Amino acid sequence: xxxxxxxxxxxxxxxxxxxxxxxxxxxxxxxxxxxxxxxxxxxxxxxxxxxxxxxxxxxxxxxxxxxxxxxxxxxxxxxxxxxxxxxxxxxxxxxxxxxxxxxxxxxxxxx
Numbered sequence: 001x002x003x004x005x006x007x008x009x010x011x012x013x014x015x016x017x018x019x020x021x022x023x024x025x026x027x028x029x030x031x032x033x034x035x036x037x038x039x040x041x042x043x044x045x046x047x048x049x050x051x052x053x054x055x056x057x058x059x060x061x062x063x064x065x066x067x068x069x070x071x072x073x074x075x076x077x078x079x080x081x082x083x084x085x086x087x088x089x090x091x092x093x094x095x096x097x098x099x100x101x102x103x104x105x106x107x108x109x110x111x
Contacts, residue, residue, distance in 0.1 A: 053100070053103075053104050056100060056103065056104075057097075057100045060096040060097075060099055060100045061093060061096045061097070061100075063096065064092045064093055064095050064096030064099075065089065065092060065093055065096065067092055068088050068089040068091070068092030068093065069089070071088055071092070072084075072085050072088055072089070075088070
């Protein structure tokens with residue numbers, strides 16, 4: 001049931017990643033061939049591409065947001081008048097952000 005929706009999304013993302021990497025390679029090759037190389041460009045070209053933490057951030061937020069919703073399913077509260085759902089969801093999302101911040105800080109310290 002989820003396959004017809006998920007397959008095009010995964011295909012689009014994979015295609016975008018491949019196109020992005022090919023274009024980055026072509027740009028880097030043209031810069032090197034043109035002789036426009038100084039120390040800052042060499043550092044930028046040699047920088048590992050895996051240091052982008054956006055996927056980690058959104059994955060942790062989705063995980064902890066979902067956990068907050070699961071916890072809410074098991075807690076009794078007044079649907080119309082209670083601020084409890086908002087508080088619990090805010091706490092779980094904050095935990096996700098803090099965990100993301102801690103992971104990024106630790107990786108920056110070790111590199």
